[in-house]
Amino acid sequence: EIVMTQSPATLSVSPGERATLSCRASQSVSSNLAWYQQKPGQAPRLLIYGASTRATGIPARFSGSGSGTEFTLTISSLQSEDFAVYYCQQYNNWPSLTFGGGTKVEIK
Amino acid sequence: QVQLVESGGGLVKPGGSLRLSCAASGFTFSDYSMSWIRQAPGKGLEWVSYISSSGSTIYYADSVKGRFTISRDNAKNSLYLQMDSLRAEDTAVYYCTRGRPFDYWGQGTLVTVSS
Numbered sequence: 001e002i003v004m005t006q007s008p009a010t011l012s013v014s015p016g017e018r019a020t021l022s023c024r025a026s027q028s029v030s031s032n033l034a035w036y037q038q039k040p041g042q043a044p045r046l047l048i049y050g051a052s053t054r055a056t057g058i059p060a061r062f063s064g065s066g067s068g069t070e071f072t073l074t075i076s077s078l079q080s081e082d083f084a085v086y087y088c089q090q091y092n093n094w095p096s097l098t099f100g101g102g103t104k105v106e107i108k
Numbered sequence: 109q110v111q112l113v114e115s116g117g118g119l120v121k122p123g124g125s126l127r128l129s130c131a132a133s134g135f136t137f138s139d140y141s142m143s144w145i146r147q148a149p150g151k152g153l154e155w156v157s158y159i160s161s162s163g164s165t166i167y168y169a170d171s172v173k174g175r176f177t178i179s180r181d182n183a184k185n186s187l188y189l190q191m192d193s194l195r196a197e198d199t200a201v202y203y204c205t206r207g208r209p210f211d212y213w214g215q216g217t218l219v220t221v222s223s
Contacts (some may be wrong), residue, residue, distance in 0.1 A: 001170075034209035036153075043203055043213040044153065055211060087153055091209050095167035097143070097155040 002026050002093050006086075006100035012108040019075040021103045023088035028068045032092035035064055035073045038102075039084045047086075048073065075105075083107055110134040110212045112204045117217030124194050124221070130187040130204030130214055138162075138182040140207050144189050146200035147216075156202070157189065172198075194221045 003026040013019045023033070031051040036044040046055040048064035051071060061076040075082055088100040116128040128144070144156040157178040158167045166178055177190040187204055201216040 036210075038153075043215055044210075045213070046209060046211045049209045049211075089153070089155075089209065095158070096169060097158070097208070099153040099155065102152050 001096045002029060002090055002098050004088055004090055004098050004100035006088055006103050008103060009101070010104045010106060012106050013078050014108045015080060016077050017108075019078055019082075019105055021073040021075075021086055021105070023066075023071040023073070023100050025069045025071075025090055027093075029090040029092035031067045032090060033064075033066070033071050034089045034091060035062075036087045036089065037082075037084045038087065044087065078105070110206070112206065112212055112214035114202065114204050114214045114217040117202065117219045119220045119222065120194055121223050122195060122221055125190070125192045126194065126219060128189040128191065128202055128204075128217060128219070132185045132187065132204075132206070135206070137180075137185040142180060142187045143205045143208070143210060144178065144187075145203045145205055145210065145213075146198075146219075147203070148197075148200045151200075154200075158208070159187070191219070194219075196221050 005024045007022045033051045035048040038044040052064045063074045065072050085102045085104045087102045091097050111133045113131045120126050141160045143158045146154050146156050159178045175193045179188045199221050201218050203216045204214040206212040
C-alpha cells in the first residue's frame, strides 16, 4: 500500500498570505494525485486533480504542482473561506486509493 | 446539477448489519465508477470500496474485505454498501463519491457501532 504523508499537520497563516502544503508518496504515483478541501461539518470538495488541474469552479488562487513522489498545494492569498483541512490522495495504485493524514490551515 | 444522497446510517450493535444506499441524480449514473469513503469522528478520510461503471470491477480496503459488499443498480441510479459483522472501528460518516478521483461527494450518513 502506498503511504501518503502530508506536512505540516497544522499551518497557521494570516489572511492574504501565501500557504504552501506538502504531500509525499512512499512510491511514485506519477501525476495521479488529487487535493481535497474539507470544512467543518461538510463533505470534502475536490480542488485539484492530475496533480495540477483545478476542478470545476475552483478559484485560480489554488494551484498544484509536482509528480512522482513530491507534491505541493499552494494557496496564493488566503481568504477567510480557505481555512479548512486539506487532504491529498493518490489514485494511481489499485486497489487501495490512499489519502494523506491532512493539513489543517488555521488563522494566525 | 449532480446530487448524491446517502441514507441508511444509524446505530447498530457490534456484529450487526446495515445497508447504505446512495441515490444519484443530475448525471448519467451508468457512465461513472463510484466509491464509498468513510471518516471516523475527528479523523481523516479512508477509502472503503470501489465499483466500476458496469459493476464488473470491484475493490475493497483490507479493513472491510470479506465483511462489506458494494453493488449498484444502474436502472435505479443507485449505489449500495452492505455492511456485515460490524465492529466499533467501523463507526464513521460514510460518503458516496463519483469517479476517480472523487469529483462529487454526498453529504454523508453516520454509522455508529456500539452496544
